[in-house]
Amino acid sequence: MPRIAIAGGGLMGRLLAWRLSLQGLAITLFEARDLSTPSGACWTAAGMISPLSELVHSQREIYELGTRSLALWSDWAEELEALSGRSVAFRNAGSLLVAHGQDKSELLQFQRELAGKLDGDIGLHVQSLNAAQLQQLEPALENFEQGLYLRAEGDIDNRRLLPVLLSVLRQQGVSLEERTPVECGSYRVESQERSMRFDCVIDCRGLGARAQVGGLRGVRGEMLVVETREVSLQRPVRLLHPRYQLYAVPRGDGRIVIGATEIESEDMSPISVRSAMELCSALYSLHPAFAEARIVESRVNCRPATMDNMPLIHSERGLVRVNGLYRHGYLLAPALAERVEKLVTEQVLQVA
Ligand SMILES: Cc1cc2nc3c(=O)[nH]c(=O)nc-3n(C[C@H](O)[C@H](O)[C@H](O)COP(=O)(O)OP(=O)(O)OC[C@H]3O[C@@H](n4cnc5c(N)ncnc54)[C@H](O)[C@@H]3O)c2cc1C
Numbered sequence: 001m002p003r004i005a006i007a008g009g010g011l012m013g014r015l016l017a018w019r020l021s022l023q024g025l026a027i028t029l030f031e032a033r034d035l036s037t038p039s040g041a042c043w044t045a046a047g048m049i050s051p052l053s054e055l056v057h058s059q060r061e062i063y064e065l066g067t068r069s070l071a072l073w074s075d076w077a078e079e080l081e082a083l084s085g086r087s088v089a090f091r092n093a094g095s096l097l098v099a100h101g102q103d104k105s106e107l108l109q110f111q112r113e114l115a116g117k118l119d120g121d122i123g124l125h126v127q128s129l130n131a132a133q134l135q136q137l138e139p140a141l142e143n144f145e146q147g148l149y150l151r152a153e154g155d156i157d158n159r160r161l162l163p164v165l166l167s168v169l170r171q172q173g174v175s176l177e178e179r180t181p182v183e184c185g186s187y188r189v190e191s192q193e194r195s196m197r198f199d200c201v202i203d204c205r206g207l208g209a210r211a212q213v214g215g216l217r218g219v220r221g222e223m224l225v226v227e228t229r230e231v232s233l234q235r236p237v238r239l240l241h242p243r244y245q246l247y248a249v250p251r252g253d254g255r256i257v258i259g260a261t262e263i264e265s266e267d268m269s270p271i272s273v274r275s276a277m278e279l280c281s282a283l284y285s286l287h288p289a290f291a292e293a294r295i296v297e298s299r300v301n302c303r304p305a306t307m308d309n310m311p312l313i314h315s316e317r318g319l320v321r322v323n324g325l326y327r328h329g330y331l332l333a334p335a336l337a338e339r340v341e342k343l344v345t346e347q348v349l350q351v352a
Contacts, residue, residue, distance in 0.1 A: 098237065141237070
């Protein structure tokens with residue numbers, strides 16, 4: 001049976017280990033830290049799967065990969081839940097964009113940019129809502145007179161998904177080597193103690209692969225988690241504002257993940273006062289009852305990004321590197337996993 005090594009037990013590594021184990025390949029997953037308490041960007045993320053919202057700031061390929069991923073998540077979430085008996089809280093309920101009265105041109109600008117990227121008519125993708133329609137969909141947004149509804153967007157609870165993936169990997173008999181930092185080469189994985197040979201090595205180490213992936217950089221992101229019983233949301237909501245952007249992603253139990261800053265820095269120190277203030281005041285402007293919400297967690301991590309912020313798949317004999325998922329890990333991972341699965345199976349079938 002062909003033997004595959006995967007380095008990095010973050011989002012990409014876990015997803016690939018699962019998909020490739022389904023092909024009957026013998027998988028070993030190496031993770032530098034503990035698999036049960038992930039430390040990669042995957043654990044920090046909000047888990048939004050937003051091909052349309054992200055298209056405005058990125059290339060069309062991100063939208064296409066994202067749309068494919070959204071369809072895959074819908075099947076894969078069901079499969080994972082059936083295998084593990086636990087929910088991954090995948091939601092395909094769309095997302096909402098709102099702006100305050102004085103900033104309503106932001107909504108128009110968003111639509112114009114989207115129309116430019118999608119070559120014209122966006123009626124199929126974006127529904128303009130008046131105050132009554134908005135309130136019907138999301139009663140908490142009573143202070144807004146208009147909004148945009150992006151139907152084809154979803155989200156997944158990363159804090160549920162990653163442990164579920166780990167338990168499924170155990171069920172599938174994937175060999176798990178945690179607290180084992182490794183270097184990756186063609187057909188080879190090197191840890192401090194040993195050098196191991198495999199039929200193919202997949203490098204999913206995110207920022208841990210900085211020395212091997214030219215131009216890879218970290219982009220700092222800060223977020224808060226708040227808890228309230230006063231306001232509830234049914235889906236991710238984005239507030240468009242000329243100076244700062246906010247998203248609020250409801251996570252059950254009255255918890256809402258709010259974020260996120262985007263700072264060109266690899267600083268992993270705790271959230272700054274300025275970022276916390278900006279996120280909280282933007283949240284308060286969504287609904288005044290957020291004033292009494294409790295801040296229960298702050299999260300900081302760095303997104304692994306290439307120079308053009310596009311994902312990277314590099315393949316040579318015996319080695320595939322997947323990196324640069326940037327702010328799009330959950331948006332892109334299933335579609336990228338599909339491509340990598342094909343590359344790897346082609347390689348190992350040639351070997352066999
Ligand atoms: C604040 C924030 C919010 C985000 N929100 C979203 C969102 O809403 N939607 C979305 O799509 N994306 C979001 N992202 C982006 C997403 O989290 C990343 O794109 C994704 O986690 C990248 O996955 P990865 O597996 O490549 O890297 P990571 O998740 O960083 O995992 C890399 C793993 O490799 C391990 N590793 C490193 N070095 C070694 C080594 N030498 N040997 C073995 N293992 C090693 C690490 O410990 C880690 O477990 C967000 C990111 C941040 C920071």
